[in-house]
Amino acid sequence: MMTGWSAANHQKQLLLAIGGVTFALWSGVAGSISAQVPVTAPSFEVASVRSVPAGQGYTSISPSGNRRFSAKNASMKLLIELAFGINDDQIAGKKLEWIDSELYDIEAAPEGDVPLSYEELRLPLQHLLAQRFHLTFHREWKNLPGYVLVIAKGGSKLAASKESSASGYIFQNGIRSPSISMKSLAAMLAHPLGRPVLDKTELTGNYDIRLSFAPDGSTDSPLPSIFTAVQEQLGLKLEPQKVPVEMLVIDHLEKTPSAN
Known part of the structure; x- marks a missing residue:
């Protein structure tokens, strides 16, 4: 049986793994949350949703690109x-x-029996939450504690990318991308930091990033902290500052899903 802390910690690490696929689309600062789930949003053709008791195992999410979406022991927050x-x-x-x-x-099959990426699953999953849990919401902007990404004293150590398409991955101990903008790097850094990051480097173009840092909470890793790594390896700096974040404010959400 998992404790509340270990369950939450596992779900955080799961989101880090998923974030490696979806990072370019997430940005607490620059991202845009639709005011409501579109009426015409694509939906799952078949979906089974059921509540499960805690302590039944670890949380798991099906890999990106599957023909079915599967979530096991997933909290509503994670969904x-x-x-x-x-x-x-x-x-x-x-x-x-x-x-x-x-x-x-949750077990769900998309319309057309086609494989969907995590990005493509978002609207069907939003539709499912609206249909089965009667989710309604609005959006607001709020200043939250976070970080700004700036160029460190001595200048950046970034190498311009030679790749034409952007891609990247977040690991527990680093970030890898052969081609990434500073805006997207800031979004990726927000995942391990657990706080929003705003790009203020004023650097344009894409860069080849190889960043290695100690995992969150590690006391015996030979790797530097994420703050030291960003400065020493990239020539950038994370400075604490309140930053504007777009909030998803939930107006109504039911705990028990409607019948399958």
């Missing part, structure tokens, strides 16, 4: 983060204490 491509500090609303503790199993 919302996946559906909207946001971080947990972008979720607001009253009486939402349960979204961390209530767990669900």
Whole structure:
């Protein structure tokens, strides 16, 4: 059986793994949250949703590109983060204490039996949350504690990318991308930091990034902290500062899903 801390920690690490695929689409600062789920949003052709008791195993999410979407022991908070491509500090609303503790199993098949990336799953998952949990929301901007990414004293150490298409991955101990903009790098850094990051480097173009840092909470890693790594390896600096973040404010969300 998992404790509350270990379950939450596992889901955070799971989001880091997913973030490696979806990073370019998530940005707490620059991203845009639709005011409401579109009526014409694509939906799952078949979907089974059920509540499950805690302590039944680890959380798992099917890989990107599958013909079916599967979530096991997933909290409502995780499902919302996946559906909207946001971080947990972008979720607001009253009486939402349960979204961390209530767990669900979801099995769903997209229309047309085609493989979908995590990006392509977002609208169907938003539609499912609206249909089965009667989710309604609005958006607001709020200044939250975060970081600004700036050029460190001595100048950047970035190498211009030779790749034509952007891609990248977040690991527990680093970030790898042969071609990434500073805006997208800031979005990627927000995942391990757990706080929004705003790009203020004023650097344009894409860069080849190889960043290695100690995993969050590690005390015996030979790697430097993420702050030291960003400065020493990239010639950039993370400075604490309040930054504007677009919030998903939940107006209504039901704990029990409607019948399959």
